[in-house]
Amino acid sequence: MWKRRARPPVRSTSRLFATFAAASLVPVVALGALVSQDYSRAAAEQGRAQGLAQADVITQMVIAPALNSEDSPAFGSDDLSRRGLTQEQHDRMREATRLAVYNGSVQHLRLRGFSGRVIFSDDGSTSSGVPVSDPDFLAAANGEARARVITGRTQTIRVMQPMLASATGQSIGVIEVYLPYQKIADRLQAQVEHTYWRIGAGLAALYLVLALLAWWITRSLRRYAADQRHNALHDALTGLPNRTAFRTWAEARLDRAARDGGHGAVVLVDLNRFKEVNDTLGHHAGDELLRVVSQRFRSVLGREDILARLGGDEFALLLPGLDSAEAVALMERVRDRLAEETVLDGVPLSIEASFGIALYPEHGSQLQELKQRADIAMYQGKRGTVDVVVYSGEGAGHPHQWLVVQAELRHALERDELILHYQPKVGVTDGDVHALEALVRWQHPQRGLVPPGDFLPAAEHSGLIVPLTEWVLRRALADQLGWTAAGQSWAVSVNVSARNLEAPGFPALVAALLAEAGTAPQRLVLEITETALAGDVETVERAIGEVAALGVGISIDDFGAGYTSLSHLRGLPVTEIKIDRAFVKDVADDPQSRAIVRSVIALAHGLGSRVTAEGVETAEVYRWLIEAGCDEAQGYLIGRPAPWPQVAPTFAVPTVIDTERASR
Incomplete structure (x- = not known):
């Protein structure tokens, strides 16, 4: 069987994945650059800190002992530029720095006064050095050590260290020290590279996770789109195209x-x-x-x-x-x-x-x-x-040429060609008429009186049943006013279909027609076929509840013929159950029919409803219904459908009742 499958939007989802992957790469790279920059800055700061620490050690271990020996006068708070060094201090400084330079821990060292004068230099020079106006020199002169990495053929850390007097702790000069930085830089570079690899690996893993997530999301979106398209075009139950x-x-x-x-x-x-x-x-x-x-x-x-x-x-x-x-x-x-x-x-x-x-x-x-x-x-x-x-062309159609019937029926409603006949329902114990059931007929201008079976299916199929039922309700309530004026208090029953109950506003229509006729709601009964209860159950039950709330009686017609679940009756405000004629006609000689009718009677009474037997045509059936406890009867034995003035208030059935009583 040929079946078209929905094609997923491959291009759009692939483009979405590529866009998502590219977009996620930008923040990952930016994050990597930011982390790397921060780590490089931290590494440089670490190098400067090491330089400051090393310079401080040199000051404490080399310069201070050389300047502050027992044989040398202690420094006060005077600037070294004014006092200078003694020859002995100068010699000790030269010896100490010579060893430091020889060991490679110091590249160059100067001791300078605040004026910038070189008090001591490891190479004997008295010029050059950091200008007095340099921020690092000024900071050291004020007691704050500064370190700066100087790049060139070799990397060097220049430290500007304050020279403090041992006696007062005040700054009396500036120590300008140049320390080798290459080993420190190499070690820090190795650490940075190792960290870069770790950061890179972590960011690559993060990007891989994001890429996999993007791939999974786009694939899920593609599948979802394909499923949505498939569901929009296919029946969920069978999988067939809809x-x-x-x-x-x-x-x-x-x-x-x-x-x-x-x-x-x-x-x-x-x-x-x-x-x-x-x-x-x-x-x-x-x-x-x-x-x-x-x-x-x-x-x-x-x-x-x-x-x-x-x-x-x-x-x-x-x-x-x-x-x-x-x-x-x-x-x-x-x-x-x-x-x-x-x-x-x-x-x-x-x-x-x-x-x-x-x-x-x-x-x-x-x-x-x-x-x-x-x-x-x-x-x-x-x-x-x-x-x-x-299809055979001309002459083919629905039963009784439904398409033609539907068109003619619309005109019949406009021309008022429909009439109502009524069939009485009587109490089986007294034979009195309790209600009349309205049965619509069509007085066709060419075909004469058309029975309902020839046009009601066409009306039901096309939706004409809705205006047709409204016409029947209005006419039945008007006829009821006529027999009420003649002294009869009969109720009137009108058949309604599932289409009526499912139509919006049906309960409001019933209420409006009752108000228009001035009829008490209790004198109207709506007969609903059992099969109507199996349609849109929620809508039908809601409509029945609203109509019953008006006071209108609810009758279940043809009960037993529709095979409707008994659960449909639970909770419904049913006032009458009518047993289908298919079971009633055989109760005289069919045990199964008798069992079914007795069960329905018991069920109806258990629900608080009266029971009406349809299709009563013989006295024998009538007598059996009396014995079974049936409430009302309807059928040709009692009366055939006719215009309401021809309906007599009593019938010959009391003779049957009297005969039954005499036999006892």
Whole structure:
């Protein structure tokens, strides 16, 4: 089966990754440069600190002992420029510095006064040196040692050290010392290089982590984008293309076929009685059934065929290159494959479906047109005996020509061609009329009186049921005013569908119509088919609750025919349960029907609801209902639908009641 996959946006995500990687490299490099600069500055500061410490040691261990011997006078606070050195001090200084210079711990040493005069120099020179105006000289003169690295052929640390008097501790001169820095610089350089490698390795690891993170994020974004695109075009339950994808891909195929002269078929498929599976086995079983159906479809279809789930139990196919006979043969193989028994929740099931086929370009070239005609053919199959139907052109349509009926019904509402007949509901114990059920008829200008079965399905299918129900409610409440004026207090029952309950504002419409007619809400009963409770449950239950809050009675019609879960009845404000005629008609001679009816009666009474039996046509059935404890009865034995003035207040059923009592 042909299936298009969503392509991930590779270029955009690759570009995103490259941008992220480049952007993350900038702060990493900047961080590395900043750390390196800080460490180099710290290393230089460490070198200067070592120079200051070494100069201080030289001052304390070499110069101070040479100047402050026992045989030499102590220095006071006088500037060395005025006093100078004695010959003995000068000789000791020369001897001490000679050893220091010879050992390589000092490159050059001067002792200077505040005026800049050289008091002592290891090489005997009395000129040059740091100018007196130099900040380092001035700082040393004020008692603060300064160190500076001087680069050249060799690296040197120049230290300006204050010369302190031993007696007073005051600065009396400046020691200008030049120390070898190459070994210190080499050692610091080795430390810096080692640190650089460690920092570089750490930053490289950090960048690698950031790059991997960027790669993972971009890959995740790519996958997320691909998943989002796939989810937007595919059904989450079956994995098949959804309605949007089918429209896009099928229209592209049809456009290509129109250009190239191609042909094929569009098929709509609807599962039969799928709702019963949901209602009896639960929605999880319905979901599993849809997955099974999808897999069986795939096993039969070809790679070029497009299969999509449009929603619910409806599927669509586009079969390129097939003619009518080939499309029918393929769908028959699909039908046979679907019909193979499957077991859900321990229940063996055989899946049946209806297939409607429209051919292109024979039946149209636009997807919407082809789908409409395939839909017509499919519904023709649902109402007939053949489940694979090809659109046959003129004359084909929904049952009873639904498309025509829908158009005419709109005009019928405008022209007031509809009328109401009423069928009474009586108490089984006394035969008195308790309510009339409103049944709509269509007085067609050409076809005469049309029964509801000929037009209500078309109205339900098209949404005309909403204005039709509003018309019935308004007319029924108006007729009720007529029989109330004639002295009858009968309630009136009106049938409403799931579409009515799901329509926004339905409870407000009921309230407005009651107010318009001036009728007490208790005299109106809305009959809801049991199957309506299995639709949009939350919306339906909310609408029922709002209507019941007005005081309107709620009746569950055709109970037992829809296989609705009993959980739908829990919590609903139900005032009446009507037993479907399929069970009532056989209670005289069918034990199973009797058991079902008795169970429904007990259930209804347990819920606080009255019970009405539909389709009562014989006295024997009527007598049995009395014995079973049924509350009300409705059927041809009691009265056929007729305009309300023809409904009599009592019927012949009391004779049945009297006969039953006499037999006891």
